[in-house]
Amino acid sequence: MDNFIVSARKYRPQNFNTVVGQQHITTTLKNAIRNNQLAHAFLFCGPRGVGKTTCARILAKTINCTNQTAEGEACNTCNSCVSFDAGTSMNIHELDAASNNSVDDIRALVEQVRFAPQAGKYKVYIVDEVHMLSSSAFNAFLKTLEEPPPYAIFILATTEKHKILPTILSRCQIFDFKRITNNDTVEHLQEIVDKEQINAEKAALQVIAQKSEGCMRDSLSILDKIVSFTNGTVTYQNTLEHLNILDEDYFFQLLECMQKQDMAGAMLLFDQINRKGFEGDLVLNGFAEFIRNLLVCKDAKSASLLEVVEGMQPKYVQVAGQTSLSYLVSALNILNDTEVNYKMARNKRLHVELALIKLSFLQQAIDLTTDKGGVVKKKRIDGPIAFKTKLIQSLAPPTPPASAIQSSVKTLNSASQPTINAEPGNTNTSAGAKLFVAQTNPSSTEPVRGSAAPAPVGTIKTGPKKSLLEALKEKAGSNYDIEEVKEAMPLTEESLRAFWDAYIVQLEQQLKHSAVGTFRIASLEIESDIHFTVRVSAVTAQKFIESEKMVLIDQLQTQFNNRAINFTILVEEGEREDVPLHMRLNSKQKFERIAEQYPLVRELRDKLRLEIDY
Structure with a gap:
């Protein structure tokens, strides 16, 4: 039985023309070889499986070829090319930096650089996964990388360029490899299946290319597995089954149920998908990608971004035309939020079903917020809102009728000069007395308010206007006591000392004997009308007074009717206290x-x- 060689190794490119999807790099390298403008250090960086190590080996093989073609390719027939293909060339050295990342490994590499090649023009050193080198190893490599011998060429390959020191980057000619497109991957897979005489549907190859995500090595490995699984016949259905991918028909059916607001149908379809072994996150991710493809089909400019299997494009365009743009955008937001919170959900099936319920009634919610294609503001109700009011009785005296006002105006026009009278029943002329101006009747010498008889109809009752306080008294009666605001008492030494002594008595009654002694020996000094200083001779005394400060300030402010009074405690310098x-x-x-x-x-x-x- 012959030894089986995987397709990734069997069909590894042997010259620049067979490298897939990296024409911008292979063209640059061929021109540099043809014009003899090779750099002494190269850095190949990019995703996995896109041809970095392959291009490094082709470059090493080509520059040592003795019979290069006019295009700058290796001849594959000379002794150097044959020895390279057989793996016996002494001019090419490969180092895996993932397992040889110490300073000693780099020093051993530097020692080898000192020896010139016995055959050929260049010695090529390929360092793969160079970002795995330690900082010390990078530093040991700097001098040799900057000024190598004329026959030495270094090719560094990495998938993580950001982990390499800037001093290394500045010494290399950097080449950025890009992901291989799906079309290039499908074409390369088609060439391989033709050579191997494998029956493969193009739709199946497209699914493999999408699953590999631009990595040619992954696509070849997937192809080998499916060929073994299907015994040489690669179809669209068995590829989906082997790769555990949901068929897009499920998503079309799911969207149709949601458009019809058929929540039960969507739930049953999800149950059917779940029974086949597909987890909720795969359903959310696949449905979000499906909605994204529909969104891409809405505009002809972005139609080139649609990457689906052959024959599905017309169906996508048809369904996208029947679905509103607002529904697609809203559905994509709901799916994205659900997928983000999926890991934190305890009941993951219920979490996915809630998203399906929202999507089932999403169109109804959009219809409620739109009117003839335009967005309208939501209203609680369309009609007027009834609310209960309560009439507040006015404190002002009642307004007389219009006839009385007119007669009183005539009386006032014919009145003589006003006289100033005191309010009846009040002979006190102090600050509490009130004055009013009353108009006198020319036919009577008595004031209008001097008589207790009711005013006749057609005349207005004149007199002092009642204040708000008096009106409140009449309204409230004796239910409330109205007190005047007391004036603040001045802070004097006699009153402060009297208060201080009274507080000491209070402390004695509370049996706080330690605090009593401290309060008695404390000296008081008034600083202003609202501040004084308490001077003590020890820190312990200060602690006792601070413990009573809040209660003391409250009683002080109440006693002197002043909420701004405060005091400060100072410790005077004296003998050192043993605290x-x-x-x-x-x-x-x-x-x-x-x-x-x-x-x-x-x-x-x-x-x-x-x-x-x-």
């Missing part, structure tokens, strides 16, 4: 002292990951 240790330390210092005496306390905090509230 107890527990009063001098703060909370953090206390914990550190306890932890020094009892190390198990610190160990307990570290094991339980506790945070001390200082």
Whole structure:
């Protein structure tokens, strides 16, 4: 039985013309070889499986070829090319930096660079996965990479260019490989199946190309698996079955149920998909990609972005024409949010079903918010809103009828000069007295309000206007007590000392003897009308007064009718006081002292990951 060789190795390109999807790089390298303008260091970077190592080997083979073609390709017949194909060439050295990433490995490589090639013009050193080198290894490689011997050429390959030191990047000629397009992948797969005489549908090859995501090595590996699975016959259905991919027909049926607001049909279809072994995240991801393809088909400019199997484009265009743009955008947002929160959901099936329910009634929600194609604001109701009101009784005196106003105006026009009278029943002329101006009748010497008889019809009752306070008194009666605001008392030494002594008596009644002694020896000094200073001789005395400060200030402000009164406690310099240790330390210092005496306390905090509230 012959040894089987996978397609990725069997059909690895042997010259630049057979490299797939990297014409911008192969053309540059061929021109450099033909014009003898080779750099001493190259850096090939790009995704996996796009031809970085392959191009490095072709470059190493071509520059040592003794019979190069006019296009700058290797002849594949000379001794150098034959030895290279057989793997016996002494001028090409490959190093896997993933497993040889130490300084010693790079030093051994640098030692080999010192020896000139015995046959051929160049010694080529290919370092694959160069981003795996340590910083020390990079630094050991810098000098040799910058000024190598004229016969040495370095080709570095990596998938993560951002991990390479800038000093390395500046010494290399950088080539960025791009992902291989689906069309190029399908064409290459078609060539291989023709050579291997395999029956393969083009739709199946397109599915393989989409699954590989621009990686040619992955597409060839998938093709080998499917050929083994199907015994040499690759069809669209068995490719979907082997790759565990949902058929797009399911998504078309799902969208049709949602357009008809058939929630039950959508739920049953999801149950059918779930029974086939497809998880909810695959359904969400596949349906989101399906909606994206429909959105792409809505505009002819973006139709080139549609990447589906052959024969499905007309169906996509037809369904996209029947679906509104607002529905597609809203559905894509719902699917995206559901997929983001999928991992955090406990009941994942219910999480997906809730998204399907939203999508089933999405069109109805869009119809409610649009009117003839335009967006309208939502209203709670269309008609007027009834609300309950309560009449507030006015405090002003009642307004007389119009006839009375007219007669009173005539009386006022013919009235003599006004006289100033005091309010009846009040002979006090102090600040509490009130004055009013009354118009006198020319036929009577008595004031209008001097008589207790009711005013005749057609005349207006004149007199002092009632204040708001009096109106409130009449309205409320005796249910409320109205007190005047008391004036603030001045802060004097006598009144302050009297209050201080009274507070000391209060402390004695509360049996706070330590505080009583402190308050008695404290000296008071008034700084202003609202501030005074309490002077003590020790820190302990300051602590006692601070413990009573809140209650003391409240009683002070109440006593002197002034909420702005405050005081400061000062400790006078004197003899050094022997303050107890527990009063001098703060909370953090206390914990550190306890932890020094009892190390198990610190160990307990570290094991339980506790945070001390200082």
